[in-house]
Amino acid sequence: MTVLAVIVPLILLCAIRRYQKMQYENRKPFPFMQLPQELRDMVYEHLIEDPVYPPPQLRLNHGSSLWMIPGLWSSSAASSRRLHTSNWIFLANKQVYKECMDVLCKRATFHLTVSPHNYKPSSSSSPPPPSPPHSEDKRLWNISPDTLKDLRTASLNLITTSAMLGVPDPRNMTSTDWTLARHVREELKQLVNVKNLTLDAKALGDPLWNPLWIWYHACQSFKTMGTSASNTSPTGPKLNRITFSLDTWSPGENYLARHGDEDKWTWFCMQGHGVGLDIGPEMTVREFCGKLYQECRICRPELESEEE
Incomplete structure (x- = not known):
């Protein structure tokens, strides 16, 4: 009994000290930087x-x-x-x-949105100066130029209303003169290392205007970005894909995709089948509408038999 009375307290004391040491070591910060x-x-x-x-x-x-x-x-x-x-x-x-x-810019996708929340069209009917404002309070996205230069993947979401076209009649508008598109291209010109850049042109519903105008002017304004036809210096990045959508139900519009580094675009159906080549900068609204809703012969093989 005398031996037990001496040994048991020693064992308890060692256990307590070992537990305290373990608790102290657990409080040490992990050497992450090592x-x-x-x-x-x-x-x-x-x-x-x-x-x-x-x-x-x-x-x-x-x-x-x-x-x-x-x-x-x-x-x-x-x-x-x-x-x-x-x-x-x-x-x-x-x-x-x-x-x-560095990891974020190389691995993540930066989603850049233009909407009525961060872009207010000018109320003036006169055209704005050719150079968009560069003041920081008028930038669409508060991202430093150094960060933009490091991006590898980005998506541009253009959510627009009829007022954001900046003209009362879109029929009298030239796509290259669209103030909003020029502003966006000016900010995107810093994306010198981007490998994948997409555009989704979404039209907000309005019963008094046709969303086709937003899609048409967005297509014609941005598909030449990064090419010799660009009006920015540097010319900026090239888009890889342009899609078109509504904020409500849509019958399913075709989309545009670029041929690698070439300046040629091809129209694809929603299933990814090619439906025809893009006409180019000279495309009219009627021709654009025809490509936008052109039927796919692979998805609808009965079209071949009807023509025969």
Whole structure:
């Protein structure tokens, strides 16, 4: 009994000290910066989310200092307004911010939106000056030029109303003179390293006008971007695909896709079958409408028999 009375307290004391040591070691920060660069990049890649610009308006009592941290809000968060706390890693230190931004620009898709929320058409009937404003408060997306130069993948979402065309009668409008398109092309000219850039032209419903005009002018204004016909210096990036949609039900419009690095465009049906080559800058509204809704002979083989 005497031996047990001596040994048991010693065992308990050793167990307590071992537990305290383990608790102390668990409180030590993980040596993240001592990991190899490849492992740190894997962590960043797991945390990053596709950035959305402009970010959704904050409804909660969060500070506005994190509004423009890339990836703070994802596409799914636009409706739920859910704060993604994983992106606080950008605030760790300068080295982590630089490394994480590098992974973000190379791996994520930047969703750039133009809508009535971040673009207000001029009320003046006179045409604006040829050079769009460069002041920071009039930029569509608050993204630094250095970040834009590092992007690899981006999608441009053009959500427009009839007023955003800037003219009372779209029939008398020249696509290359569209103020909004010129403004967008001016900001996108910094995307010198982008590999994949798409455009979705969405027309907001209005019973007093035909959404075809938005689609037509968007197509004619942007498909020459990045080519010798561009009016910006540098010429900017080339689009890979142009799609057309409505905010309500749509019968299913064809879309445009580019032939690699060439300046030729091809029309495809919704199933990805080619339906014809694009006519080019000289395309009229009637010809555009014909290509937009041209029937696919693969999806509808009965068209061949009808012609025969």
